[in-house]
Amino acid sequence: MRSSNLVRPSLALLLAAGLSTLGAPVGAAHAATATVAEAGTPITVTSTEQLAPGVTYGSFQVTTPRGVTVGYLLTADLKKNKVSLDLLHPDAVAQRKVISSMANDQGAIAGVNGDFFNNSETHAGVTPTYSSSGPEIADGEELKFAVPTAQRFGPGLAPGTSTRDVFGVGVNGKARVDTLSLDGEVRSGKNTIALSGLNQYALPVDGVGLFTSEWGAASRVRSTCGTDTSRSDPCSTRTYEVTVRDGVVTAVSRTPGAGAIAADTQVLVGREGGADELDDLAVGDRVQVREKLDSAGKPKLTFAVGGAPILRDGAPLAGLDTKTAAVRSSAGVSPDGRTVYLVVLAGRAPASAGSTIAELADLMRSLGAHDAVNLDGGGSSTVAVREPGQAVATARNSPSDGAERLVANGIGIFVGRP
Numbered sequence: 001m002r003s004s005n006l007v008r009p010s011l012a013l014l015l016a017a018g019l020s021t022l023g024a025p026v027g028a029a030h031a032a033t034a035t036v037a038e039a040g041t042p043i044t045v046t047s048t049e050q051l052a053p054g055v056t057y058g059s060f061q062v063t064t065p066r067g068v069t070v071g072y073l074l075t076a077d078l079k080k081n082k083v084s085l086d087l088l089h090p091d092a093v094a095q096r097k098v099i100s101s102m103a104n105d106q107g108a109i110a111g112v113n114g115d116f117f118n119n120s121e122t123h124a125g126v127t128p129t130y131s132s133s134g135p136e137i138a139d140g141e142e143l144k145f146a147v148p149t150a151q152r153f154g155p156g157l158a159p160g161t162s163t164r165d166v167f168g169v170g171v172n173g174k175a176r177v178d179t180l181s182l183d184g185e186v187r188s189g190k191n192t193i194a195l196s197g198l199n200q201y202a203l204p205v206d207g208v209g210l211f212t213s214e215w216g217a218a219s220r221v222r223s224t225c226g227t228d229t230s231r232s233d234p235c236s237t238r239t240y241e242v243t244v245r246d247g248v249v250t251a252v253s254r255t256p257g258a259g260a261i262a263a264d265t266q267v268l269v270g271r272e273g274g275a276d277e278l279d280d281l282a283v284g285d286r287v288q289v290r291e292k293l294d295s296a297g298k299p300k301l302t303f304a305v306g307g308a309p310i311l312r313d314g315a316p317l318a319g320l321d322t323k324t325a326a327v328r329s330s331a332g333v334s335p336d337g338r339t340v341y342l343v344v345l346a347g348r349a350p351a352s353a354g355s356t357i358a359e360l361a362d363l364m365r366s367l368g369a370h371d372a373v374n375l376d377g378g379g380s381s382t383v384a385v386r387e388p389g390q391a392v393a394t395a396r397n398s399p400s401d402g403a404e405r406l407v408a409n410g411i412g413i414f415v416g417r418p
Contacts, residue, residue, distance in 0.1 A: 043366060049387070051109055052415045054080030057385050057396075062363060066325055067353040070346040072383045072397055073367065074110050076413045078173055078338045084417055085169050085340060086303045087138035088114070088410035092216025093199045096130040098404035100384040103393040108412030110385045110393065112342045113329055115306035116154035116376045117408035118201045122232050123225045129201040129218045132408040134163050134306015135180045135293060142293045143214050144199035145182045146306065148228045151202035154308070154376065155324070155357065158317040161309045167331045167373045167411070168295075168304030174337030176297055177309055177371040184210065184291030186268060193277045195291055197269075202226055205236075206273035210291055213261045220256035224271040240275035242268040242287075249285045252278075305409055307331060307373025314370050316361035325354040327400050328377040331411055332369025341367045342411060344383040346397050379405045 048058040054077035062069045076083050088102035088111050096117070103111040115132040133152040136143040146163035162179070169175045184195030186208065197209025203223045211220055225235035243251040244266045256269050266289050270278040281287065295301050310317055311332060332341040341364065346352045355363065357374055364372035375381075379401035386393035395404050 043363075051385065051387060052081060052083075054078075054083040055109060055413055055415060057110060062355075064325070064353050064355070064359065069355055070352045071363075072344045072346065074112065074342040074383065074385075074413060076340040076342070078169070078175065078340065082416045084173070084414045085175065086412050086414060086417075087136055087143075087305055088412040089136065089138055089143070089408075092218075093136065093144050093214050094129040094131045094201070094216040094218035096406040096408055098395075098406055099382040099410045100393050100395050100404060102410055103384050103386070103412055106412060107414065107417075108386075108393065109415050110383070111410045111412040112331070112344050112384075113376055113380045113382045113405075113407050114409040114411055116152060118153060118222065120153075121222070123222070123235055126222050126225055126235065127219065129222050130406070130408055131199070131201045131215075131218070132306055135166055135304055136306070136409060137166075137168065137293065137301055137304035140302045142198070142291075145197060145293065146180070147200050147202035148204050148226075150229050151226050151231045153231075155321060155374075157308050158310065159319045161317070163306060165307060165309050165373065166301070166304040167307040167333075168301040170297075170299045170301055172299055175333040175340050176337055177307070177312070177333070177373055178301065178304070179296040180293045180301075180304065181296075182291065183294050184289070187288040187290075188281055188285050191280065193274075195289075196274070197223065198291055198293075202231075203269065203271055203274070204228055205271065208268055208270040208274035208278060210289060211261060211267040211269060213263045213265070215261060217258065217260045219258035220267065220269050221258075223269055224256060236271040236275075238272050238275045240270045240278040242278050242281050244268065244287050244289065247286055247288065249281050249283050249287055252281065252283060305331075305375075305411055307375055309371070310357055310361040310374045311364050311369055311372035314365060316358060316365070320356075320358040320361055322356050322358040325356050325359075326377055327352075327379075327381045328355050328357070328360050329375040329381045330360055330364055330372055331375060332364040332367065332372030334368055335370040339368065340413075341369050341372075342383070342413075343367070344381045344397055345377075346381075375411075376407065380407050382407070382410075
């Protein structure tokens, strides 16, 4: 899709207009005849449905040089009817679940898949953690931070972006694309150790990471594998783990462990220089651990999921891939931060032609997004919807794996939450 400076109706507005023109009651679905032609590329709305006041769901088609791509769009008006977004997530960071189940467990009316995650492993004897690459904030609770960018799974990032970038919503109820940083330290007596990780599957070289009960029971060994320049580099041979319970060191080990972490317990894992720093701690030492996620923007985020920025201030980022077409998912937001666009593209060729990342950015702009991120794609791409009168949400696309894939997290749309 080529960019255009022409003033045009967005696809999201056509969906809403279709509902209004047809007089559709909540839950009614209709085929729409409207077509948007942007620089010769038609975008055709094929169905529309209102799930609740402020929440719509529809399908569309986009003609690409490779053929027709089928897509699904959820829109959420955060100004209306207590419509809100939050993280869809399993019971633990190092765990996975299908989107429809997470939506039903948490009471979401609809949702899409989220961030790329540690779904495979090349290190001998090390199992995948299934935790996401980027940060997670759910209902105001900071669950995890970001792995080093070179340790990320997924396609290459645009220049100037990193695993620390997120799509989220602030305490003011406005959605935005932002960048998070970790502010944390370990204090024991007069000694201070900087934290560089929180519940993440990979730590920076020489770093120290904190693992809490939110991590789950997965092994912490993976956090010491790979490096800041290569995900496949060997696991570190200089590691150290310190267990802290109620502010007191209760155990130390030369190797990271596994198993559930109690609510009153924190586990510190260090590699290389970080391991040397933790080695100074001994059983019985009193320790204070402090951590928080800071955002570049304001105000504080109550929800965040990792995403690769592709659209900023209404313009696609430089350096986006223009060659590789695939099944993709995306989240975008309007200039005022009040309207959210969640997109899932369907299937693989010849049923659906997919999209390059550059085409995805242009599509999100056509929808009305001012800023947008690329989410996990391929077999992870899923849109789940619960219509009025239905007891549960179900997947509405046909995931390219043939069934819903177990994923690390997602973005849920909620109505009427306190």
